[in-house]
Amino acid sequence: MSEAVSALGGAAYDGAVRVEDAGLRGMITLRGDLCDAALRAAVRDVTGLDIPGQRETRLDAERGLVWMAPDEMLILVPHAEAEERVSALRTALGDAHVLCANVSDARAVIRLSGAGAREVLAKGAPVDLSPAAFGPGMVRRTRLGQVAAAFWMTGPETFEVVCFRSVGGFVFDWLVAASAPGSLPGHF
Amino acid sequence: MLSLTCPNCGVTAEETEFAPGGEAHLKRMGPGADDAAFRDYLFQRKNPRGVHFERWRHAFGCGKWFHAARCTQTLEVFGTYTAQTSSVPDDIVAAIKARRPDWELDQ
Amino acid sequence: MSARLPGGGLLIDRAKPLYITFNGRKLRAAEGDTLASALLANGQTLMGRSFKYHRPRGVVASGAEEPNALLTIGSGDTLEPNQRATTTEVFDGLEARSQNHWPSLEYDVGAVNAKLSRFLPAGFYYKTFLYPRAAWKHVFEPVIRKSAGLGPAPDRDARDPDTYEHFYVYTDVLVIGGGMAGLAAAEAAGAAGARVLLIEQAAHWGGRALVDDMTIDGQSGPDWVAGKLSALRAMENVELRNRTMGAGVYDHGYVLANERLTDHAPGADGPRHRLWRIRAGRIITATGAIERPLSFAGNDMPGVMLASAVRDYVALYGVSPGDRTVVVTNNDDAYQTALALVGAGLNVPAILDARAAPAGPLIDAARSAGIRVETGKAVASVNGKTHVQAVEVCDQAGEGTALETIPCDALAMSGGWSPVVHLWSHCGGKLAWDADNAMFAPDPDLPPTGADGQGFALAAGAAAGALMAGDALASGAEQGAAAAMALGHEPRDPGKVAAVEAPAQGPMAPVWLMPQGADIAHRSKAFLDFQNDVKVSDVQLAAREGFESVEHAKRYTTLGMATDQGKLSNINGLAILSDALGQPIPQTGTTTFRPPYTPISLGVIGGEARGPLFKPTRKTPIDGWLDANGAVWEPVADWRRPYALRRAGESTADAVTREILNTRRNVGLLDASTLGKILVKGPDAARFLDLVYTNMMSSLKPGRCRYGLMCTENGFLFDDGVVARLSEDSFLCHTTSGGSDRVHVWMEEWLQTEWWDLAVFTANLTEQYAQIAVVGPKAREVLERLGGMDVSREVLPFMGFAEGTLGGIAARVHRISFSGELSFEIAVPAGQGLAFWLACLEAGADLGIQPYGTEALHVMRAEKGFIMIGDETDGTVTPHDLNLGWAVSKKKADFIGKRAMERADLVRPDRKQLVGLETLEPRTVLPDGAHAVEGARLANGMANMIGHVTSTHFSPTLGRSIAMALIKGGAGRMGEVLEFPVDKGVTIRARVVDPVFLDKDGERQNV
Known part of the structure; x- marks a missing residue:
């Protein structure tokens, strides 16, 4: 069986900040009633994490939960585990009205790291990215330039940016352009 | 450029994150509706100078629809509220009346 | 003649000389010079020719309001026309050229237009070129095009080598303008704890505090500015940005600001310009005021300058505009210019004051300094060809009879001041007429209002009409505190106001025409708008011809148009218009103020979106392979898809023919990954799809596929595709390539806003899968060689699908056909899409497998009479129009578009x-x-x-x-x-x- 490949094939760039392919990531879209006790329990059983609140993330080294919408959660797992986690969730949730789908290959994940990472994102996202307004534990779905994207922080100076796979190369190139040496505004 | 608060995800964002969806609280006319009612459903739209109810979608955000009560003249936003309603909620009506005492809900 | 003074020049560093060229001539400048000050320092007062009459023109102002000194900077890839010399900072090697003349600046053939000015009145363009009609195309238009515009456009092959970017910023208080008021406002708002962003268009801070006669808290103006800057820089919640111009104020506190990063340092790293997209809780417009010219004959002669600009050049750049400068004024402020000139050792032959009996400390000081002060006097006309040589003096109350000729080589004029209200006005802030100062100023009760209905802008300092230094400073501090307070911050030391000592000024007297009774000969040489060559007589003619609205008069005469948007001319022009119409100035009103305040580059508006980043192109997992194997790309919605895959030496048409014949004879391979794939799941999924599709989907059996149509409520077809029923409550809906987002949004719209009682979830899985069509008589054999699934006719019949693995890759195989051939469309995880594609090519190599592109797909579907959304449909076509009535259910009580299909016109x-x-x-x-x-x-x-x-x-x-x-x-x-x-x-x-x-x-x- 052939190995899966990420959309960006390990690309990386060092400029004002580092821009790199974050590689394969298992992702599961879960739509349902996020307040439902059975659903919350099933998610905890399968991921070991509690469902986060509005626009919040719960991340550990390998797994994560990202709040996407009032009825939608993005579950992060190792890529190879995605199918079995989907099955496990479906089993655990039984007949409940939920939608659970493996979307691991539908997206590109780009890691942005460095002191200027906030400023690079703020060149394209119409979001208050000052440390007072956005920090680890939060997620923001918005646009980056002309493309829909979501991002969250995995450390004080590190972001993960997620976009659809078909525009992964475009977003990567955009981030590279926005990370040109000498281009940080020095605002935050 | 407007700034709106999406009641679904709580984000206050600029207009470029949203997609407009026209007049809110239209009643769908399906099979059985007469021609005049169906025509009005398809094409007849309010265009007031003043208080107006609109549909918006948080297109680049949570993807959800919501409604906004807005003044088309001053661009004041009286409030945003769920799209899963066929009438203007009481608190929105109160918020509008607080700012536009002479205004009456016309539904 | 203008020259560098032996001393002075707050902004220049004489120890750091650098060299620029003007029309090819090498000139010495100093670090800190603007191009205008550098040219003046070299005696170059003639800087260009005017737009319409090609009159010689020199610099008038010292800042953003400059209408005349527009030069072409750079060459080749970096050529930029119409750059204001007054705001262009010099750097070593700067190339500047004057504009709008031939063959040279000094000898310009186009100057003949000035002789013809009698025949080029207001509205000339609207009155001429009408007949004969054929002349328009062959004579008039080419001539007008040739004479249109000032500077040259860059060469068509030139490519801007610089980069540009946007930057989103949110702040509590944005202060626009870094003069006294702006600095005070930023400090007050910052001290109250608000996040403050203070921007200043120039490279330096302090505005008039650097130049005008004042002490603040016992310090000189420049010392106070330096102290204030270091205090502000020490505040963590305050950020200062110079070279950043507040370009426009928009709805709900949105502001665009243009930062110029490398204009003064070409070749440096980073973007040339950065567009700040700011959302502010409160905006303080501390944008200062602009001095008005006086309207007298010959007021456009090089050497005639604004009085404040004259003292700016002396104080900031150590440049004298002339050895003998006459000052003409209607206010006390210009006396400061006379005193500054005398203080620099220069000669001021006279101050001509239009007022009958001015009095006050500045007038006394001028007289004490030995300057001749003539009251009730005016300039009748200016003598000289390309430079001021003398002024003719007359009574202001008269018609222009010359009483005396005063030789001079510069003339400093002041008609009073106008607050810069542009940013206040952009988003609806209203103005009030201040009769004492003859100016429009912001009406603090009618600011632009934001999302909460409250005013979001406050004007401060001279921009608010507080022209005196002490008032301006107090206004800045007060508005800074007020802005912070409006956002819930508590101001500190609200009572603390800096003590400003500056000479008191008496009242000014409005002077709109000089002299008051100037005859037509004088009026037709008295310029209102230098950039557009609009004279007093033109505006009067427009009024006589019925252009009574100020907006109409503007467009008819071109007053206030072009790059300066009338910064100097607006108030003078509308005063003349009001006079001609016999109505008070406030009744005439102003033209609309529109962003940007000064021009910004197209590059910065585009930002990062240029070249390959101009627009996103969606690419499939197979894209790289296709690109390396002869793909001739075509855009399909936001995707790129191969039109055909050309082999060496093959034409595109030949490739298409080969692909079709091979697919029909052997087997072809198509990257169909772009097709939309939407998962619809829930107990009400079947019911929902019955509403969304025109045909019945609830009767589809799990494991089977059905072609479906979607219509709008108008009954017109808008998408089609195959629906696969995955299970009792799950459907996978395929859409067109362009329709995946649209259809998903469409479904969600109905679920969220109309049928929210239905228990259905959707997910757009388009990009989770690569979808590859294996098509042709030998297609089954290819799949059998890959192995892993039974794809026989019996197990997987037409319009069936099955899930399993093919060649070791998880796959969902659909037996559907868009070509009329035996065809399998196989969805595999996108990350293994390329691997699967290569496996198919390998397995089918000896069967003659070849990839094909979209044109072969189109031809094959057309051979079968299959419709294509966007070809056979255009938003007005019903399923019945396309003979697809069979796919429109007659049994269903309702579906989107059903009611419309009953309309008489649709049947x-x-x-x-x-x-x-x-x-x-x-x-x-x-x-x-x-x-x-x-x-x-x-x-x-x-x-x-x-x-x-x-x-x-x-x-x-x-x-x-x-x-x-x-x-x-x-x-x-x-x-x-x-x-x-x-x-x-x-x-x-x-x-x-x-x-x-x-x-x-x-x-x-x-x-």
């Missing part, structure tokens, strides 16, 4: 209906979109058009041309021959036939 028998066409000459291919005509011409002389071609190809399979068309009453026209006039005198004749050209019974796919 007319003479609607345009889909037919096939065969040209009588089989090699002739109809042009796409060709119209069929019939019978006599219509009353309006047009042909009677009865329909048009929607798809047209040469079919290599059939060896003849085929086409589809929408023709009025087409269903009843089988066998008719229609005429398609396609070119002058050429008509193609084609027979109406069944649109299914190949294998009408579907035997090829049913194997």
